Amino acid sequence: LVENATANGAPQRVVVAETADGEGAAGRFESPPAEQAGLFARALHSGQAFFDNTPSGGAGASGPAAIRRILAVPVKLDAKVVGQLALANAGRDYVERDLRLVNYLAKFYAMALEHKRSQQRLYATLREKEVLLREIHHRVKNNLQVISSLLSLQAGSLEDPAAREMLKESQNRVRSMALVHDQLHRSRDLSRIGFREYVKNLCASLFSSYGIDSARIALRVEVEDVSLPIDTAIPCGLIIHELVSNSLKHAFPDGRCGEIFIGLAPAPGRGKLLTVADNGIGLPRDVDLDTVHSLGLRLVRILAGQIDAPVRCLVRQGTLFEIELPEPDSEEGPALL
Known part of the structure; x- marks a missing residue:
């Protein structure tokens, strides 16, 4: 042949x-x-x-x-x-029969060639999309960093401490979103994020921003090594940001020592259970997330609603928040691997 x-x-x-x-x-x-x-x-x-x-x-x-x-x-x-x-x-x-047989073989060969070429075109298209998506994440991260820098400059020009604090909180929120795109830009999977690494980086950024001595307030992270899609990772990151920021600012007054805990584990039913807790002075026992005036806690409720995640707040020797991340009903929903 x-x-x-x-x-x-x-x-x-x-x-x-x-x-x-x-x-x-x-x-x-x-x-x-x-x-x-x-x-x-x-x-x-x-x-x-x-x-x-x-x-x-x-x-x-x-x-x-x-x-x-x-x-x-x-x-x-x-x-x-x-x-x-x-x-x-x-x-x-x-003889003619041989010619017909080889003709059939040639048609199968042509089909195999077309299949191979289609695969090559598909792989080339996927590579182009991967490069484009990676560049998008990189540019989004850079744009968010620019916004964060502008907020920092604006805060530096203000004399009112309360106004400066508000801009600082907004700057940290922008940073938490930039971290997602930075990690996606550097990862092999451009649609999902390793949540354990993200949580550690996010908390390190918050501790640095608030000038927290880790010898006074310890951080304990027990997060499963799971991968979250970006549509789930960003709301979860902002929820953690709000709750950890609240603990750093209010749970340990007058130099009090303590610990902040962040966990992600299988829920009793389906999905995952995200836990953020501290052993500080605790919130008022009659706090109601539906009527609370705190912007941070209102954001927690709104963000949890975006991913259909019920929120529970327990006040016992500190404050504990539990957010039930649902298991998706379809591939289009927020997937937890």
Whole structure:
């Protein structure tokens, strides 16, 4: 079997398996004599299948490489010849039945070539989209960092401490979103984020922003090594940001020591249970998230509602928040892996 694949009109590769005349044993294909070499290009140039049992006209070329019988069928894609299948030197004369059989093989070969080309086009498209998506995450991260810097400059020009604190909180919220896009830009999966790494980076940023001594307020993170889609990771990150910020600002007054805990584990039913707790002085026992005036706690309720996650607040030797992240009903929903 001789396979001549062409690219832009030039031979691409040749694969050969020859049966010796009358012996039935496979041998190594040798180039035919010069006067017969054009036979292998005939089907490629004409686009027509053929067989010839007397290619030398009964005389001329001789020797082990001489072509005594040949059958060739062009391989076509979209009416364009892209290669050929050729048989040479069988132990008997070729007949029409042989031509029909190789024609079928050529059609299957053409289908395989088209499948391979489709795969190559698909992979190229996916690579282009991956590069584009990575660039989008990178630019979003940079734009969010610019906004954070503008908020910082604005805060520095204010004399009112309360106003400066409000801008600082907004700056930290922007940073928490920028962290998601920064991690996505650097990760292999551009649609999902490793939540454990994200939580640690987020809390490190908050502790640094508020100038917290980790020897006074410890952080304990027990988060499953799960991957969250961006539509779930950003609301969860902002929820953690609000609750941890609230603990850092209010739970440990007058230099009090303590601990902040963040956990993510399987929920009793389906989904995951996100826990944020501290052992500080605690919130008022009659706090109601539906009527609370604190912007941070209102944001927690709103963000949890965006991902259909119920929120519970318990006040016992500190404050504990539990957010039930639902298991998605479909692939389009927020997936938890």
